[in-house]
Amino acid sequence: MSAVGLRPKSPVERVMASHAGLVFVFFYAPILLLVVFSFNDNSNVGIWTEPSLRWYREVFASAPVMNAVRNSLIVAAISTVVSTVLGTTTALALERFRFRGQRVYDGLVYLPIIIPDVTMAVMMLLFFAQTFTMLEGAVGWSPSFGLGTISLSHIAFNISFVAVVVRARLGQLDPRLEEAAADLYAGRWQAFRRVTLPLILPGVLGGALLALTLSLDDVVVTSFVAGPGATTLPVYVFGLVRRGVTPLINAVSTVMLLASMVLIAVSLGLQRGAGSKVIAAAAPDGDATL
Amino acid sequence: MKRMPRAVGLVAILMLVATACGDDGGDTVAVGDCTAGQTDGDLNFYNWSEYMDPDLIAAFETEYGVDVVESFYESNEAMLAQLQSGVVYDLVVPSDYMIKIMIDEGLLMKLDKEALTNYGNLAESFRTQPYDPTGDFSVAYQYGTTGLGVNLTMVGDDFVPSWALVFDTEITSKYPVGVSLLNDPRETMGAALEYLGYSLNDTNIDHLDEAAQLIKNAKANIATFDSDQYDENLVNGEVAIAHGYSGNMIVVIGEAENPDDFVYVLPEEGATLWIDNMAIPANSNAPCTAHTFIDWLLDAENGAALTNWNYYGSPNEAATPFLDEEVVEFYEDTLTAKLEVITDTGDYEINFTDKLAEAKS
Numbered sequence: 001m002s003a004v005g006l007r008p009k010s011p012v013e014r015v016m017a018s019h020a021g022l023v024f025v026f027f028y029a030p031i032l033l034l035v036v037f038s039f040n041d042n043s044n045v046g047i048w049t050e051p052s053l054r055w056y057r058e059v060f061a062s063a064p065v066m067n068a069v070r071n072s073l074i075v076a077a078i079s080t081v082v083s084t085v086l087g088t089t090t091a092l093a094l095e096r097f098r099f100r101g102q103r104v105y106d107g108l109v110y111l112p113i114i115i116p117d118v119t120m121a122v123m124m125l126l127f128f129a130q131t132f133t134m135l136e137g138a139v140g141w142s143p144s145f146g147l148g149t150i151s152l153s154h155i156a157f158n159i160s161f162v163a164v165v166v167r168a169r170l171g172q173l174d175p176r177l178e179e180a181a182a183d184l185y186a187g188r189w190q191a192f193r194r195v196t197l198p199l200i201l202p203g204v205l206g207g208a209l210l211a212l213t214l215s216l217d218d219v220v221v222t223s224f225v226a227g228p229g230a231t232t233l234p235v236y237v238f239g240l241v242r243r244g245v246t247p248l249i250n251a252v253s254t255v256m257l258l259a260s261m262v263l264i265a266v267s268l269g270l271q272r273g274a275g276s277k278v279i280a281a282a283a284p285d286g287d288a289t290l
Numbered sequence: 291m292k293r294m295p296r297a298v299g300l301v302a303i304l305m306l307v308a309t310a311c312g313d314d315g316g317d318t319v320a321v322g323d324c325t326a327g328q329t330d331g332d333l334n335f336y337n338w339s340e341y342m343d344p345d346l347i348a349a350f351e352t353e354y355g356v357d358v359v360e361s362f363y364e365s366n367e368a369m370l371a372q373l374q375s376g377v378v379y380d381l382v383v384p385s386d387y388m389i390k391i392m393i394d395e396g397l398l399m400k401l402d403k404e405a406l407t408n409y410g411n412l413a414e415s416f417r418t419q420p421y422d423p424t425g426d427f428s429v430a431y432q433y434g435t436t437g438l439g440v441n442l443t444m445v446g447d448d449f450v451p452s453w454a455l456v457f458d459t460e461i462t463s464k465y466p467v468g469v470s471l472l473n474d475p476r477e478t479m480g481a482a483l484e485y486l487g488y489s490l491n492d493t494n495i496d497h498l499d500e501a502a503q504l505i506k507n508a509k510a511n512i513a514t515f516d517s518d519q520y521d522e523n524l525v526n527g528e529v530a531i532a533h534g535y536s537g538n539m540i541v542v543i544g545e546a547e548n549p550d551d552f553v554y555v556l557p558e559e560g561a562t563l564w565i566d567n568m569a570i571p572a573n574s575n576a577p578c579t580a581h582t583f584i585d586w587l588l589d590a591e592n593g594a595a596l597t598n599w600n601y602y603g604s605p606n607e608a609a610t611p612f613l614d615e616e617v618v619e620f621y622e623d624t625l626t627a628k629l630e631v632i633t634d635t636g637d638y639e640i641n642f643t644d645k646l647a648e649a650k651s
Contacts, residue, residue: 043545047526063344064360122371129375145377223368227377228334229359238364239339 038250055251068236076215079154084208087162121224145227162207169203322402324578331576332357336379343599390421408588411608428567430605436562444530451555453485465530468513475642505649556627563629
């Protein structure tokens, strides 16, 4: 409880505060409901009978579901790492260098954010199909659709998102810090490694998390560029809806939710770890940041 | 399938694109040439989620010594796009209208009926359909209908199974909670057309106007237009009668506290039938394994095992003695009812959407 509580609140502030509260309820009530109903024994999503772990058992016992989870995780891991590296370098290039055609490039980088999913999906599918045919003709080898094509597609749209997030952070960064490092005889790489990267790290991690989430969520693009044996979890779940929503979907979603929360906690921990040396020196009890 | 909006525009784009790619596969029809029980490699099976009993797959793998790799899709349109681009699968399960599109595109292989020794188990009425008039490209996999779920405690035992149950205000005004109709242009306009004595594939705009007017007049007692929660609403007593799909109705009525209070009926004027089908893509790498798999599912006991697992209707007549009693009871009427498959009306399709929107407003 901070000093804000001491000041009398104006009616406008009260309205704003209760509005914010409502927004949070609107956001989180459905999620909470989903988690609660994932422990429902009834196979009808809307009717509560008794608590049970039945649907969790089904999730972990179902080979197609577990296989889809595995595929989703592989794709998410690959596309997150690659798109974070590429997205970060893109952001650096656009923010730190001046080159010919920069403005055009600048605009094009953000195109995947604006294009509708279906359009992107069809384009990717065609691109792969054409490339594979050409490869076949040129070198007699044709790759096949599968986790590879899904990962490449996810990388393609994730780069833009990572670049946006990292660039926002870079924009706030004082370029004089890097110049100062250069004055102190740091090489380009050293300056980047010791000064720039630690400062933009929250942006990079934020971009990576966004990429991870987008990759784990994607249905449309994935279902178009998938290949035999490469069904991801969201595509599988979307197919399930056809039979009516069962609590199995709730259970799967709860597991996914938990996994994302763990990931976010880990990344927040890492960010705190990076900044904590300074903070620890200022606040010896170490809990000051809470 | 029925829940997915048909991405008609998307299909159009893809067709354009497919022709632009110079894919001339449409002229020569691939024909399967296999012997019964022959296998020629592992099977890449492209299916809907939770539509195939994993135990059945395992049994097939053991019996024939091949691997079955199952992948899943969530819409007919995404599956079509994949095949058009040359992604290789050996067996797919498209819905009725999509079979026609795929035949026209030259994407399917003509089946070798000689290799399908159990073909005779398939009910006569399922062998040919408007989307595959010769039955050469597809074998019915499972089917379902669209009809009415009725709460007997509200409606009573003594009613005529007719679309009047949802459209005749003299009847519907007796239920304070009202009725629900699907929020689906083809299904709901189709029901109104059938009630008026037309075909649900009728493309006379005056008839469609009449149907829209019918819905408009009935609106006072229509609680919702809803395609997702109707089954739960019915069982929870929030509506007296619900327009909906057999697959969901059988599950929700079976799980209700008092299943005897509910019944699913097919209106006597006619109702919708949908059929999903097994078909072999023209570019399949293991067409003979695919034939063997189809034949194996046409076996009476295997066919019954499939239906007992996913609870959809079985087109496999020989399987009936092995089916769970409740499935048999539930689908009993289907074989005698007046049913129609929704066919693609091409450019006219948009009128269904427009008229339903108009009727609802």
